[in-house]
Amino acid sequence: MSVSGWEQLLFIVAVTAVAAPLLGRYLAATFRGAGATGSTAPGDRVFLPVERLVYRTLGVDPDSSWTWRAYALAILALGLAGTLLLYAILRLQGVLPGNPTHAPGMSPLLSFNTAVSFITGTNWQAYEGETQASYLVDTVGLVVAQFTAAGVGLAVALAVVRGIAGKARTVGNFWVDFTRSLVRVFVPLSIIGALVMVSQGAVQNLTGFRTATTLAGGTQKIPGGLVASMEAIKLLGTNGGSYYGTGGAHPFENPTGFTNMFDLLFVIVLPFAIIFMFGRLIGRPRQGYALVAVMAIIFVGHTVVSMQAELHGNHLLPASVSQVASGVSPGGNMEGKDTRFGPEGSALMTVGTMGTTAGATDSALDSYTPVGGTGAFVAILLGEISPGGDGGGLYSILVLALLSVFVAGLMVGRTPEFLGKKIRAPQMKLVLAYVLTIPVTVLILGSTSLVIGPGTSSILNPGLHGLTEVTYAFASVANNNGSAFAGLAANTTWYDTTLGLAMLIGRFAPIVLSLAIAGSLAGARVHARTRATLDTGGPTFAAFLLGVIIIVGGLIYFPMLILGPIGERIIG
């Protein structure tokens, strides 16, 4: 990597290391009392009246706390209602107002795929942003879905923490957690973030296309739109769905080298902060640090690999094409990358967000070198835990931590314990179901797509690269990432349906299973720590957890990687 590449990476690490613990402290103070009468939190004077108004309108008693089943049912109900509402908006956008670009209503299958995609926080975009979505769809339909997905993720994490670590038999009140996360976290931070982006050149207007007369005498359509407001929640909510088709590569979304790094920070700081919050909420900050360390190591690992590979460039280009980086040329693999980001800035931003469920890209992943693309692929295949989605990162790594204490317990012959609670067969069954659901979905749907005509006819690039296009698509949506090897023509009957299905499974199965695990541990006896208790907050356990993550992800997907990018690298 080059000096400026390292500097950008260090900048990201340093800002996250300062900002995430501070934000984590704020989150812990906000969610410790969970809004119950009598508890206090920062900003109550502003936020509390808003929340009380919401509870009154909804008819919700903010002091009631529910079982995990009631909590999960509320999430499923909100998911169903949200999907239906968004589906209706997408189908009817042609006749609804707020459509200066004259986008026609989407087809039933594309509407299903898109509605599911945004409600699940996946933000897989099988449609073309500029021409197939109206302003109303973008701002009203999609932005509301993005806020909803973000709020649900954080709420689930809070419930899981209460179940795994708390003394009560209940896991909290979904409507309270959801409302507070929107009112106190996502909305205020989004407004600030959007204004920072606009100040750098991101657009925010209602004018539709303007026509410019170019210097050469032609015309150019200059797009407009409510871009920055969507960009902010797209990133902060680890959603990833962009206003424009090309996403974060578009100069009107991501105008400068500064916004490129700001955008990445806007994605990853909050998921890291949620882990710090976890440590504070359970009264064991060290446990939070251990999980953060594991996530940070994976994050740095996959980004460095991709940055180095993209800087090194594509060795199949003619030798006379200069790919050497210097002060006057970015060098590297510049296909699908904008000059202002260069190969390393592009890889840092794009692959950096792949360890979250955002999957926000500023460059074309399909054109990455095999090794560079593998960095992104592996981040997704490890299950989105570096640092994961808002809330999703926390409950995913907690499940993997339970798996790790179980394996460790087998090794030393003791009943495994996590945070003082015994982990037994009922929990392990749920953990295994959790760990297996997504790989099974990805491998079955992905391999089916590779042997049937409707699956293979959508592939753009020939050979092993084409195989990666398909398997990446399923891995991406099933992990609710939403990024793509975008050469794949995904708006077909087969892909709209199967990818939509994978998103639903990949979102709601882990949510229900992690809530079930939390429910089965809620109210369980907390054992006092003895000398023989495995310390889950130290470096030994962190290293062990890292190994379990890599072995679980690696063994399940290794054959697929061999047939895809690794094979492509060897043959190329």
Place this chain on the structure above:
Amino acid sequence: MRSAIFGRHLATSIVMLLGLTVVLGFGYPLVVTGLSQLFFHKQANGSLIYRDGKLVGSELLGQEFTDSKGNPLPQYFQPRPSAAGAGYDGSSSGATNLGPSNPLLIGFVAGVNTVGLNGQPSAVNPFATKADPACVPVSPQGTPVTSPAPGQKYAKTASGSYVCDPNTVPERTLAYRQLNGLAASAPVPVDAVTASGSGLDPGISVQNALDQAPRVARARHVPLQQVITLVHRYTQGREWGFLGEPTVDVLELNLALDGTP
């Protein structure tokens, strides 16, 4: 019992979503729009550039500098290749998405992706021309042929060699050298022969601009030094000294050239 709970949650969800639609769907973007238009009016509207009162483009979007036939105008600095629509189409941003070994990107490279006239893998590229050993042939209609079949017809030049797909990197490299009068072995900056991620990349590398400067100076009959001075004036360095890469804004540079007597 459980379905009753679900039904109650569903009712609550609908009220919640309607409320969110009003507050977050309309209120939030309008608040951001209001504040943006108030404090960052120029940026929020797309950093537009006007010349003599007419809109000519945006500081942030690249545009084409070609004649009506699509040939590059030598008096203007040329931007990077673009995959947005027919080129720098603001209503159709996007990348080529071509993989690193796709013949449409790298051409037919011997030992990697070459195929014979029958479509079977081959050790050499049967379509190689004198200028371009990686030539990807085109059909008489001009579409690139990457999976040849025995009955396939190909476009040929007057001298009988294959006509090559002009959008591969090897072909773009040849065209770049020819346009700028560079030697046959001269290195070509990678950004000049690859398409950007957005298709609207406003920038080129400094090396790319310096390689084009002599041609621009010749076409405009101005001293080379004057053009190079302008290139450096419109070079945007790394922000904060290390964020991103230095670029030259092509539209602003060309505007400045037009403004120079």
